[in-house]
Amino acid sequence: MAEDKQALQKENFFKAINHIEPDYVPKAIYAGNAMLDYAGMTFADIQSDPGKTEKALRLLFDNIPADVGLVAIGGAPKTYAALDNTTETFLAPDGVTLQHLQRSTMKADEYPLLIADVNKFVKETLLPRKFPVLFEDKESAKARMKTILEDSVERATGHLTQLQKKIFTEYGFYSYPTNVLPRFVTPIDVVFDRLRGFVGTLADLRRYPKEVKAALDAIYTLRATNFKDTKEKDLFASYMAHIPCYLNPKQYDEFFWPYFKEQVTNLGNTGNKLFIFIEGHWLAHIDSFLDVPKDSLYNWVDDDDILDLNKKIGHYQPMIGGIQMQNIRLHSLQRNIDYAKRVIDECAPGGGLVFGANKSWVCKGDINQNLVDVYNFVDGYSRK
Numbered sequence: 001m002a003e004d005k006q007a008l009q010k011e012n013f014f015k016a017i018n019h020i021e022p023d024y025v026p027k028a029i030y031a032g033n034a035m036l037d038y039a040g041m042t043f044a045d046i047q048s049d050p051g052k053t054e055k056a057l058r059l060l061f062d063n064i065p066a067d068v069g070l071v072a073i074g075g076a077p078k079t080y081a082a083l084d085n086t087t088e089t090f091l092a093p094d095g096v097t098l099q100h101l102q103r104s105t106m107k108a109d110e111y112p113l114l115i116a117d118v119n120k121f122v123k124e125t126l127l128p129r130k131f132p133v134l135f136e137d138k139e140s141a142k143a144r145m146k147t148i149l150e151d152s153v154e155r156a157t158g159h160l161t162q163l164q165k166k167i168f169t170e171y172g173f174y175s176y177p178t179n180v181l182p183r184f185v186t187p188i189d190v191v192f193d194r195l196r197g198f199v200g201t202l203a204d205l206r207r208y209p210k211e212v213k214a215a216l217d218a219i220y221t222l223r224a225t226n227f228k229d230t231k232e233k234d235l236f237a238s239y240m241a242h243i244p245c246y247l248n249p250k251q252y253d254e255f256f257w258p259y260f261k262e263q264v265t266n267l268g269n270t271g272n273k274l275f276i277f278i279e280g281h282w283l284a285h286i287d288s289f290l291d292v293p294k295d296s297l298y299n300w301v302d303d304d305d306i307l308d309l310n311k312k313i314g315h316y317q318p319m320i321g322g323i324q325m326q327n328i329r330l331h332s333l334q335r336n337i338d339y340a341k342r343v344i345d346e347c348a349p350g351g352g353l354v355f356g357a358n359k360s361w362v363c364k365g366d367i368n369q370n371l372v373d374v375y376n377f378v379d380g381y382s383r384k
Helices: 002-016 034-038 043-048 051-063 077-082 108-116 118-130 138-157 159-171 187-195 197-207 209-223 249-269 286-291 306-313 325-330 333-347 369-381
Strands: 028-031 068-071 089-091 098-100 236-241 273-278 297-301 319-323 353-357
Touching: 002 068, 002 159, 002 353, 028 353, 034 043, 034 051, 043 051, 051 159, 077 089, 077 138, 108 118, 108 197, 108 209, 118 209, 138 159, 187 197, 187 209, 187 236, 187 249, 197 209, 209 249, 249 273, 249 286, 286 306, 297 306, 306 319, 306 333, 319 325, 319 333, 319 369, 325 333, 325 369, 333 353, 333 369
Parallel strands: 028 068, 236 273, 273 297, 297 319, 319 353
Antiparallel strands: 089 098
């Protein structure tokens, strides 16, 4: 019975994201460490008592009717400690929230080295600069890497993963298989996220545009997958789009769109999709999404109003939206319900809408009674 429910919810979800009228609007969740706070726990609690993880997961699904999405409890204290806490991602003092502190490792005058040999530059220049503890002593480095590898394997295949699979099946929840297809790479986001950071990248686009473009070509050639030969269909690649919302139209067209368009076109032509987190505001660029295959982009709407995006691409590309997390905290329940109702009325007919929040739930207080009540309202309203 549980497997049948899971199959039906998955089928309904795929109808919606292929612009086929679904039986009801599927509800997506992106639940991170906020579920621990909702259960009155911290990350340390589930480490000391793995049984508490099940309590947190069950509380989430018992209260929020969810069909699809992502659920991930994040944190890797063993790895953080093995690297002397020099990682960019780490647990905040509240024991719940994952924080990210960007550390730019590449210097502005190092583009020629990056262009000449991407792998050599990363291995011989950036890694020692980013994780110096791995290059001080060979035996110490081996021990640290062993800890990191074991921690990674445990998090990928251990107790939590098996528990999630069990509970997902029991509640009929379909978790996106975002790691089935190869990694989706846009080289400008590699520079932005991994090499030069926010300030450095945006400055380089103005000061050294030729060098940046050459670096993007080198990264794309070496690291990107073109997806032309993908044999399967109905699978997802995934991508968090960080820098495009900061680009002007000319920069978007030159430094982002060509690499993005080629991969998405091939994904769409092979019957697959890109699950894209369109972070920030994209209204100025969103018309470009009409220039790739229909239903090839499954768009998680962030700071834009999904009602505005729906007028431009709602007939052509599916979207996730309906809850704005800042309003869940600041506005009345009725005001949030009225907005959700309007989103369903305007965006759902004919398919193309998955109901969900515009932010993942990672901080204390993200999951509160207003959020729970809106999901339960939508569960009933969208079935009428």
